[in-house]
Amino acid sequence: MARNLRKIAGFIAGVFIILFVLSVLFDGGRWVEKGYVADRDARIAGITIEEPGLIDVLNVGDSVCNISLTPMELFRGYGFTAYNMGRDLQKPIESYYYIKTALQKQPVKVILWEAHNLFRDENIFDFGGRVLSEFLKYHIPFIKYHYIWKNWLEGPGIRKYFKGYLVNEAVKPYTGGEYYYWPDKEIYPIHGREQMLFKFVLRYCKKKGIKLVLYSGASSFCYDIRMHNAVAKLAEECGVEYLDANYDVDVVKIDWEKDTFDGGDHLNLFGARKMTKYLGDYLAAECDLTDHRDDPAYRSWEELWTAYERELEEMKGTSYPLLEQERKTTSERHK
Numbered sequence: 001m002a003r004n005l006r007k008i009a010g011f012i013a014g015v016f017i018i019l020f021v022l023s024v025l026f027d028g029g030r031w032v033e034k035g036y037v038a039d040r041d042a043r044i045a046g047i048t049i050e051e052p053g054l055i056d057v058l059n060v061g062d063s064v065c066n067i068s069l070t071p072m073e074l075f076r077g078y079g080f081t082a083y084n085m086g087r088d089l090q091k092p093i094e095s096y097y098y099i100k101t102a103l104q105k106q107p108v109k110v111i112l113w114e115a116h117n118l119f120r121d122e123n124i125f126d127f128g129g130r131v132l133s134e135f136l137k138y139h140i141p142f143i144k145y146h147y148i149w150k151n152w153l154e155g156p157g158i159r160k161y162f163k164g165y166l167v168n169e170a171v172k173p174y175t176g177g178e179y180y181y182w183p184d185k186e187i188y189p190i191h192g193r194e195q196m197l198f199k200f201v202l203r204y205c206k207k208k209g210i211k212l213v214l215y216s217g218a219s220s221f222c223y224d225i226r227m228h229n230a231v232a233k234l235a236e237e238c239g240v241e242y243l244d245a246n247y248d249v250d251v252v253k254i255d256w257e258k259d260t261f262d263g264g265d266h267l268n269l270f271g272a273r274k275m276t277k278y279l280g281d282y283l284a285a286e287c288d289l290t291d292h293r294d295d296p297a298y299r300s301w302e303e304l305w306t307a308y309e310r311e312l313e314e315m316k317g318t319s320y321p322l323l324e325q326e327r328k329t330t331s332e333r334h335k
Contacts, residue, residue, distance in 0.1 A: 025142075026141060026142045026145045026146060026148050026149075027048075027141055027145070028041060028044065028045030028048065028141060028144065028145045028148075029045050029046075029048035029049040031045070031145070031148055031151075032045035032046050032049065032161075033046075033049070034156055035151075035156030035157040035158065035159070036148050036151040036152060036156055036157075037145065037148065037151075038147065038151070039088075039157070039159060039166075040087055040088055041087075041144065041145065042159070042161055043083075043084060043085050043086065043087060043161065043164040044085060044087065044098050044101060045145070046083075046161055046163075046164060047083055047085060047098075047101060047102050047106070047164070048101065048104075048105075050083065050105065050106065050163075051300060052105040052106065053105070053106065053107055054081050054106070054292075054297070054298060054301075055081050055082065055083050055102065055106035055107070055108060056080055056081045056082065056107070056108065056109045056110065056289055056290070057074075057080055057081065057082035057083070057108070057109065057110045057111070057112060057283065057289070058082070058083055058085055058098075058099060058102055058106075058108050058110075058111045058112070059071075059082060059083070059084045059085060059086060059111075059112045059114070059164070060085045060086065060090070060095040060098055060099060060111060060112070060113055060114070061086050061090060061095065061113060061114025061115070061116060061117050061217075062086065062087065062088060062089055062090040062114065062116050062117040062120070063086065063087075063088045063089070063090075063266060064086075064114050064116045064216075064217040064219050064222050064266065065084070065085075065086030065087075065090070065114035065116075065117075065217065066084065066086035066087070066088070066165075066166070066266075067086075067168070067217070067266045067267045067268070067271070067272050067275075068086075068114060068215075068217035068218075068245075068267065068272065068275045068276075068279070069082060069084050069112070069165065069272065069275060069276050069279055070084075070162070070165045070269070070272045070273065070276050071083060071084055071162065071163035071164065071165055072162045072163060072165065072301075072304065072305060072308045073272075073273055073276050074276050074279070074280050074283075075292070075293070075298075075301050075305075076293075076305060077276070077277065077280055078280045078283065078284055078289075078291065079290070079291030079292045079293040079294075080280065080283055080284075080289045080290075080291070080292070081292055081298065081301065082112075082163065083102065083106075083163050083164050084163060084164030084165045085098045085099075085102065085164055086114065086164070089117075089120070090117050091117060091120055091122070091130060092117060092118065092120075092194055092197035092198055092201070093130055093131050093134050093197055094130075094134055095113065095117065095201065096134075096197065096200070096201050096204070097134050097135075097137070097138045099111060099201065099204075099205075100138065101138070103208065108208075108210055109209075109210060109211065109287065109289060110210065110211045110212075110213060110283065110287050110289070111205060111210055111211070111212045111213070112213050112215055112279060113198075113201075113212060113213065113214050113215070114215060114216065114217050115214050115215065115216050115227075115231045115242075116216065116217070116219070116222050116223070116227075117194075118190050118194045118195075118198060118231065118234070119188065119190060119194070119227065119230075120194070121191040121193070121194065122193070124193075127193050157324075158320065158323065158324065159320045160311055162304065162307075162308050162311070163304075165272070166320060167269055167311050167312060167315045168261050168268050168269055168315070168319040168320070169261075169268060169269050169270075169312070169315045169316055169317055169318060169319065170261040170268060170317065170318055170319040170322060171258055171260070171261060171268060171270075171317075172260065172261055172262055172263050173256060173257045173258070173260065173263065173264075174220050174256035174257075174260050174263050174264025175256075175263075176220060176264060179220045179223070179224060179246070180223075180224060180225045180228070180246055180247065180249075181224070181225055184225045184226060184229075185229065186225075186226045186229065187226060187229045187230045187233060188224070188226035188227045188229070188230045189230065190230050190231070190234055195234065198234070198238070199238060202238055202240065211287060212240055213240060213241050213242075213243065213282075213287075214231055214234070214235050214240055214241070214242040214243070215242065215243040215244065215245070215279065216228065216231060216242075216243070216244040216245060216246055216247075217245055217267070217275055218245040218246055218249070218252060218254045218259075218267060218271060218274075218275060219246070219264070219265060219266065219267075220246075220256065220260075220264035220265070221263075221264055221265040222265065223244075223246045228244050228246065228247055231244070232244075241286070243278070243279070243282055245275060245278055248278070251278065252274050252275065252278045253274055254267070254271055254274055255270075255271075258270055259271030259274065261319060268319075269312070269315075
């Protein structure tokens with residue numbers, strides 16, 4: 001019996017050693033700048049190789065979050081250092097583990113939580129499976145980045161991230177008209193599991209001395225007044241502040257003819273600049289952040305601005321999905 005237990009223990013130990021070695025080899029931070037990490041994971045991998053001690057603000061949420069904040073322009077305009085950790089279809093449990101990952105090296109003071117992912121309800125089995133999956137991915141990076149070997153064979157991607165932001169200058173207007181209907185008092189439900197996770201993260205942030213702020217990015221497809229009412233109610237219950245760019249559309253000044261790349265669902269660079277100013281004005285007025293623009297310790301941010309401007313010039317009128325499709329089409333023509 002004892003011999004069998006030793007064999008089992010040895011086997012388990014061997015498995016963990018192998019997973020540890022593979023996690024070192026398949027570490028996302030090692031490969032993200034080389035273009036081998038998938039777009040959906042690139043931002044979380046990127047935060048792990050940021051210079052420690054410099055990030056004051058985190059931006060978390062799903063794809064509406066991705067395009068609501070450009071950290072380089074927040075730094076240029078206000079001197080605040082932020083990182084965009086948005087991810088397509090990001091769930092609240094993912095937001096939690098992304099925050100934990102960032103806090104390993106960064107003295108975050110404010111977390112901006114884009115609220116759309118609070119409406120991504122899952123049944124109890126999917127929810128339980130995702131909680132377990134994200135726990136394992138956080139502790140065993142190989143599980144998260146195991147696919148990288150395929151990208152080694154297929155070649156690197158071409159996308160460039162600037163503190164998590166991906167430049168997109170394509171334009172496709174929204175023509176649907178008004179999408180917030182006043183004064184509707186109906187509330188779109190935020191389900192219990194999502195509320196529970198948000199409150200869990202809020203408690204975690206309070207223990208760390210971090211201010212958590214809810215906001216809604218401008219999106220004519222993702223939001224309506226019922227969702228505004230639901231988030232406003234949750235914010236009031238939890239004692240957190242809530243900003244809604246759709247509710248404050250006259251302040252943000254989104255031009256739906258020019259500021260969206262997919263007909264009103266997501267903002268392009270021009271819309272992101274307006275959202276960044278909207279959030280930046282709030283951070284400047286309410287969050288007691290330090291302007292780092294004259295601090296030598298943040299010289300790397302100033303130096304990155306040159307590369308960012310060059311990227312803006314190269315991306316004029318287009319987006320990475322369009323460029324990747326063009327590259328694929330060109331490659332197929334030459335076969």
